[in-house]
Amino acid sequence: MTFNRRQALVMSMGAAAAAVLPLRLSAAIEDNIAAFTGGAEIGEGGITLTAPEIAENGNTVPVSVSAPGATAIMILAAGNPTPAVGIFHFGPLAGAQSASTRIRLAGTQDVIAIAQMPDGSFVQASQEVKVTIGGCGG
Amino acid sequence: MRKVLQRTVAAMALGSIASIAMAQDDGADLVINGEIEITVRAPAPAHMGDTGIDTILSGWVFRSDETRQLEMDDFDNPAFLAVDQGIEAWNTVEGTEGKSCATCHGDVEESMAGVRAVYPRWNEEAGEVRTLAGQINDCRTNQMGADAYAYDKSDMTAMEALISVQSRGMPVNVAIDGPAADAWAQGQELYYTRFGQLELSCANCHEENYGNYIRADHLSQGQINGFPTYRLKNAGLVQTHNRFRGCIRDTRAETFAVGSPEFVALELYVASRGNGLSVEGPSVRP
Amino acid sequence: MADNVTPRIRVPREAAAGEVIEIKTLISHQMESGQRRDGDGNIIPRSIINRFVCDFNGETVIDVTLEPAISTNPYFEFTATVPESGTFTFTWYDDDGSVYTDTKEITVS
Numbered sequence: 363m364t365f366n367r368r369q370a371l372v373m374s375m376g377a378a379a380a381a382v383l384p385l386r387l388s389a390a391i392e393d394n395i396a397a398f399t400g401g402a403e404i405g406e407g408g409i410t411l412t413a414p415e416i417a418e419n420g421n422t423v424p425v426s427v428s429a430p431g432a433t434a435i436m437i438l439a440a441g442n443p444t445p446a447v448g449i450f451h452f453g454p455l456a457g458a459q460s461a462s463t464r465i466r467l468a469g470t471q472d473v474i475a476i477a478q479m480p481d482g483s484f485v486q487a488s489q490e491v492k493v494t495i496g497g498c499g500g
Numbered sequence: 501m502r503k504v505l506q507r508t509v510a511a512m513a514l515g516s517i518a519s520i521a522m523a524q525d526d527g528a529d530l531v532i533n534g535e536i537e538i539t540v541r542a543p544a545p546a547h548m549g550d551t552g553i554d555t556i557l558s559g560w561v562f563r564s565d566e567t568r569q570l571e572m573d574d575f576d577n578p579a580f581l582a583v584d585q586g587i588e589a590w591n592t593v594e595g596t597e598g599k600s601c602a603t604c605h606g607d608v609e610e611s612m613a614g615v616r617a618v619y620p621r622w623n624e625e626a627g628e629v630r631t632l633a634g635q636i637n638d639c640r641t642n643q644m645g646a647d648a649y650a651y652d653k654s655d656m657t658a659m660e661a662l663i664s665v666q667s668r669g670m671p672v673n674v675a676i677d678g679p680a681a682d683a684w685a686q687g688q689e690l691y692y693t694r695f696g697q698l699e700l701s702c703a704n705c706h707e708e709n710y711g712n713y714i715r716a717d718h719l720s721q722g723q724i725n726g727f728p729t730y731r732l733k734n735a736g737l738v739q740t741h742n743r744f745r746g747c748i749r750d751t752r753a754e755t756f757a758v759g760s761p762e763f764v765a766l767e768l769y770v771a772s773r774g775n776g777l778s779v780e781g782p783s784v785r786p
Numbered sequence: 787m788a789d790n791v792t793p794r795i796r797v798p799r800e801a802a803a804g805e806v807i808e809i810k811t812l813i814s815h816q817m818e819s820g821q822r823r824d825g826d827g828n829i830i831p832r833s834i835i836n837r838f839v840c841d842f843n844g845e846t847v848i849d850v851t852l853e854p855a856i857s858t859n860p861y862f863e864f865t866a867t868v869p870e871s872g873t874f875t876f877t878w879y880d881d882d883g884s885v886y887t888d889t890k891e892i893t894v895s
Contacts, residue, residue, distance in 0.1 A: 414564065414565075414566040416564060417564075417566070418563065418564045418566070418567050418732065418786035419567075419731075419732035419733050419786040421732050421733055421734075421735055421857060421858070422570075422578075422732040422735060422857045422858075423566075423857075424566050424569070424570070426863075439855055442855055443821055444853065444854065444855070446853040446855065447853055447855040447856065448850060448851055448852050448853055448855070448856055449850070449851040450848060450849075450850050450864075451846075451848065451849040451850070451851070452847075452848055453841075453845060453846025453847050453848060453849060454845055454846065455842050455845050455846065455847045455866055455867050455868075455869075456847050456848055456864065456865065456866065456867070457806035457807065457808075457847075457864075457865030457866045457867045458806065458865045460864070460865065461848065461850070461862060461863065461864040462861075462862070462863040462864070463850075463856060463857075463860070463861055463862050463863070464856070464857040464860075464861050465855050465856055465857055466819070466854075466855045466856070466857050467855075494716035494717075495715065495716055575794065575796045575810045575812070576810070576861075578812060578859045578861070580794060580812075581792060581794060581812060581813075581814040581859060582814075584792055584794065585790065585792060585814075735857060735858035735859060736858075
């Protein structure tokens with residue numbers, strides 16, 4: 363296999379493009395959101411989603427969510443085969459309405475967090491996480 | 501073809517995702533649980549004089565912040581689930597002799613302190629270089645009358661992880677002279693031998709290209725002071741011979757078997773390239 | 787899945803009344819997502835922990851619904867307010883009906 367410079371460049375651009383897949387919003391996400399919010403409008407602000415900009419491995423990606431005063435926070439992974447990731451319900455003895463966990467991301471995608479507030483309103487935050495496809499490490 | 505391939509690997513690496521802006525070594529230090537200081541960069545040992553490497557670097561240095569964080573607290577580090585299982589196994593009586601590891605070795609923290617740091621090493625009685633896994637199985641079969649663990653499966657890696665913890669923070673210090681010298685030389689030769697369809701040797705990536713990217717992977721120096729390591733990809737512990745197999749398979753070659761004399765020699769050599777770094781296992785890697 | 791499921795929990799042993807403490811929990815579990823295929827090409831069926839609850843003296847701290855996108859060896863970090871001495875109870879519910887529990891005591895000075 364001999365690559366000339368042009369071929370090497372095209373291949374590496376292809377690899378770069380493949381790793382930054384176009385985002386697909388599916389009907390499944392709409393369903394998940396509707397089930398959680400009952401169709402209510404979703405605002406912004408008052409919720410923080412912390413996730414790495416680049417995840418070294420999509421199998422275990424640390425994420426944190428925080429929404430002071432919230433009763434529950436749902437996490438969705440917009441590009442996963444099934445977008446639902448989990449829901450944190452905070453009880454009366456929660457110290458703060460925040461939690462961290464580790465999730466699986468099938469590829470580069472938006473991670474979405476939606477918080478349910480006690481007055482029935484909802485707020486959301488989202489962030490794109492780039493998921494690298496390993497080289498020799500696989 | 502070989503030279504073109506080498507240059508192509510480098511070219512593809514440089515042309516890959518530009519948005520990963522990671523410093524080769526940002527100088528960060530690793531302290532585990534706020535108290536165990538891990539040496540992640542050290543002067544290269546004398547025997548690496550003509551490799552062009554002045555400073556040896558633990559794999560931790562090459563990882564993203566989030567991956568690094570997973571190792572900095574034993575409660576965040578998923579490998580410790582296996583360490584807990586190792587503790588149970590340590591105290592479990594198994595085999596025809598009615599013994600557990602504890603029967604002969606007592607408290608693991610006392611008896612195993614410093615052990616992982618000097619393995620692989622020459623075993624006079626056996627007349628060969630032994631890896632930790634090899635020695636564990638020798639104890640099990642000959643002293644306990646129990647079945648050997650599968651060399652690279654979870655029972656073995658749990659025990660290796662437990663033993664490794666007892667040397668954490670201590671400098672790796674494997675002997676390369678005396679009776680181990682032959683195996684060491686064999687391991688060194690393997691390290692520089694090109695394998696597979698891709699004709700790559702360990703050195704091509706880990707000596708000549710550490711710090712560069714191969715596709716989206718940030719190449720390390722290939723140190724094994726952090727093994728057994730919890731690989732995020734496997735969501736489980738991975739053992740050195742397992743990784744050797746993986747690397748050689750990635751060159752599209754038929755690889756040696758886990759526990760084979762070739763891999764034992766290679767492990768001794770690779771371990772010696774880390775002499776001076778701290779034992780870090782069980783570590784966390786992508 | 788009920789093989790070798792071991793939890794690891796970190797709760798401080800003491801706290802001041804009303805203090806907010808940090809709790810970390812980890813449990814070994816494969817979290818088989820139902821997306822993988824075996825050597826013959828057949829789907830390996832989903833088998834995950836689907837719910838995690840932390841109580842203190844009977845009152846809920848956090849109740850988590852888990853989906854297959856939670857990583858193998860599910861990890862949760864969260865906070866709790868400790869009004870008095872007592873016991874934290876941690877419960878994990880498995881798809882296969884198994885329930886794993888563990889407890890940690892805390893003393894309020």
